[in-house]
Amino acid sequence: MLNGLYCLIGKSGTGKSTVMQALHDTYGYTIAQSYTDRPKRTPDEQGHEFLSPAEFDALNGLILPRSSQDGRYGMTEEMLDKSELIVLDYLGTQELLQSYTKRPVHVIGLHADTHTRIVRIDERGNTFQERRKRLSADEHEFYSMNDLCDIVVPNRDLQQTVGIIKNFIDFCEETAWVCADDDCLQFRRRVGVDSNKMPVYELVQVNSYGDDLFHVAHGRVYFSDVDEEELESLFSEYGWSYYSLLGEDGWGIVAEAVFENSATEYDTADEYTTFEAAARALGEIIGRDISSYL
Secondary structure, eight states: OOOOEEEEEEESSHHHHHHHHHHHHHHOOBOOEEESOOOSSSSOOOOOEEEHHHHHHHSSEEEEEETTTTEEEOOHHHHHHHHHHEEEOOHHHHHHHOOOOOOOOOEEEEEEEEHHHHHHHHHTTOOOOHHHHHHHHHHHHHHTHHHOOEEEEEEESEEEHHHHHHHHHHHHSSSOOEEEETTTEEEEEEEEOOOTEEEEEEEEEESSSSOEEEEEEEEEEEGSSSSSHHHHHHHHHHHHOOOOOHHHHHHHHHHHHHHTTGGGGBOOSSSSSSSHHHHHHHHHHOOOOGGGGG
16 A cells, blocks of 8 residues: 555546556556546446446535536545545645645646647547537646646656656655664665655664663654754754755755654664664564674
């Protein structure tokens, strides 16, 4: 299960459902199955539980309810909790960002040129009037789409689009443990981003309190909670510049320093009489064999 929920948005014909299905087929991501009373656009269309208007009327406890030209939509919070991908319109995405706070929500916009969109819309069997109405409505609804999006991907080639989105998801999700300091066995990994879209790192290390007392420190650094004064102090202490720390690894280096400055606050309860015993306990926490570091 991904740490975040990834929402695809875009104008009609940008390929949202196709891209979402490709992500599911290729990587196994779970698609949010919202309720709708509109007809299927294709016999094998995924992403919705298709109901009759009467069945939709009987539903209770829906969130993100909305109506469009072709039908009504809605889902339950439990559906979101179990999902990793969702397709929504602009207003639905706004409401999702405001109302769903259990996990970080990342918005991925899809873009396609007008000619491509027209071809795709016509392939659904829309009439000229239906197509014109949809294109016109989209220009108004998605005028400020880029302001909602964490990333906007031009959907010219399906395989390329899926690859770009997979890389973005990987960036937002947790990464593998990296040994940052052999002496104290400090390991770190990025575990995603918080609700403010700031990176979050999990760190662990052995703290020594003499020759026969050791603790394992374990915790997370949330950059949303690190104030500017602390960052300026660290940059001055280590002689860093913002340009020298650009990129993903730069955040990790700063996270290490933040953790080290408060490492004793992260101490776990167990005490160890040797560094080796503490190190092996650390290895159990991160699921790694640390014999090579001893």
